Amino acid sequence: MKIKIINAKILDLENANILSNMTVCIDGSNFAFVGENDNLFSFAFNADRVIDFEGDILSAGFINAHAHNAMSLFRGLKDDVPLQEWLYDNMFVIEKFLTPNDIYYGTQLGLLESIKSGITTQLDAYFEPESIVKANLDMKMRLVCALGANIYDDRYSALKREFESLPHDSELISYIAYAHSIYTVDTKGLEDTVLMARDFKLPMHIHLAETLTEVGECVQKFNKTPVQLLEDIGFFEHRCLLAHGVHIDKDDYDILLNHNVSIAHCPASNMKLGSGIAPIYSMMQAGINVCLGTDGPASNNSIDMFKEMYLATLLQKVNLYETNIMPAELMLKMATINATYPLMLNNKVGKIETGYKADLIRISIKDINFQPNNNYISNMVYSARPDNVVMTMVNGEILYENGGFANFIDVEKIIAECNNSISRLKKMSKM
Ligand SMILES: [Zn+2]
Known part of the structure; x- marks a missing residue:
């Protein structure tokens, strides 16, 4: 056409x-x-x-650099608690009962909201990548699909199997090697993720330094900050995107700079879960690339890059008592072009230019x-x-x-399926 x-x-x-x-x-x-x-x-x-x-x-179009779209199913299920309680006592409890069908329609619900609010590409990190890829292909949406969300044992072989079983013939779909976090994946699992990225030339993604608890536990266990730990494991040898980075130490900025590591800043989720304010102004002053993500709708509770841009600039202004920083044009770059390098989509999307x-x-x-x-x-x-x-x-x-x-998108069916799914999931998990 x-x-x-x-x-x-x-x-x-x-x-x-x-x-x-x-x-x-x-x-x-x-x-x-x-x-x-x-x-x-x-x-x-x-x-x-x-x-x-x-x-x-x-x-x-906006590029959502950190999303868990199927968590649209859990919107409003548990608000007003800190991250650890929200994750361990609520999300992990109900997620055990998810089926591929739940994830397919949950992802599509997230995509409806994304498309309606101007998102054209998202990095989606969640279970059942097969369902996520199908959900995106059926809606003709651009996806960077995270691999390895629920693989814990023998990660290299399992990741390789997962990668090879997924479609590789659509220009809408690409992949990123993913480990959820340094507190849910052990050192061997993190090393396997690095090997996977190396062998299949993939970028990498992980939640990092999201809370003070995570940083404290890491220092206690490894005598290293989360950034130092990942550097030693080789995580930054490949193009790497860190979600959150709320509590990254200034002393570690050089490590991120030397390896061209990028940050996916998620201000709404950080605020709602009481995680803190990521120092993105000082990171950007140091030369670190920062892009924007919504995180999942269970901790946000919407998929809206306008909200993220607005919060991101206002948070830095109020935190630093400084008004002439983070201008609007910079926020728009964070919501678009800045995400293309870490997602290996540079020279492909993020600009209105001939050939893109x-x-x-x-x-x-x-x-x-x-x-x-x-x-x-x-x-x-x-x-x-x-x-x-x-x-x-x-x-x-x-x-x-x-x-x-578009007529190939059945909004009513997606909403009905999601309501069926969440009724069953709540019953099964007794939530
Ligand atoms: Zn997340």
Whole structure:
């Protein structure tokens, strides 16, 4: 399918500038032309469909760098407790009863919310990757699927089996070697994860330094900080993305810098679980790459990158008593392009540029919370909400437009299946 979008505003985040009257041509899954309306005359393009954006914003879709979408099933199940209690006494209890079918529909519920709020790629780390991959393929969504969420023994062989059994023929799906954390996976398991990443050239992912309890236990057990522990295990020999990093010591910044390690900052989850404020401003000042994630909807309780951008900038301002830091254009980069390096998607998504994959969103500038239009980039971070998203396109395919999902997405069925699943799971787990 060939789609031509005219009269769009594209955000130039490098120069905090707006490019108006832009035309974007999409040929199959790629951007074939990006330029001013007038320049299109020199580019022959017979579109199957022309969409007039009427001055609306055309932005790269958001990249959710840390998600557990199937945990949408547990939204609101246990609020207002600290991480350890939330995880061990609640999530681990009910998760034992999950079936592949629960995870398939739970993931799709998360994807409905993601697509509606402008996310076009997510790193999803959860059990049953086969169900997660199928859920994404069936909804034509871009996924970086974490491997190894519930593998504990003989991890190398099991990870290899898991990787080889999953589909490798879709440009929507890629993989990342994953260990849940240093407190749930032992040293041998972490080493196996590194070997897996090495042999299959995968990036790596883990929750790290999320709470003070985790850091304290690590120092007591290994006489090393979590960052030092992972460095010694070889975890940073490959492209690595750490989720949270709330309590990473300044003395360890050099280790992260030397290995180009990135951080997936999840402010809403960190605040709700009382984990603390990740020092992302000082990390970025030191040169560390930081991107944004929502974490799972059981600890957030929504999938909304607008909320994460808003909280991320405000948290640093209030924590450091400093207003002229973390400007809106930086937050938009954190929510898009910054995630492409750690996920090995660089030069593929995250930009509206010829040759890139056509992952884009349309933001209505006619909505009340965008009036008056003093500053579009500011509005995107400080005023926008998911309901300002009026179109989401992934890989050249429109998944959501003007309040409705594409006809291959059955919203009612997904919601009904999820409600059935959670009733059964609550009964079985006595929660
Ligand atoms: Zn997480």
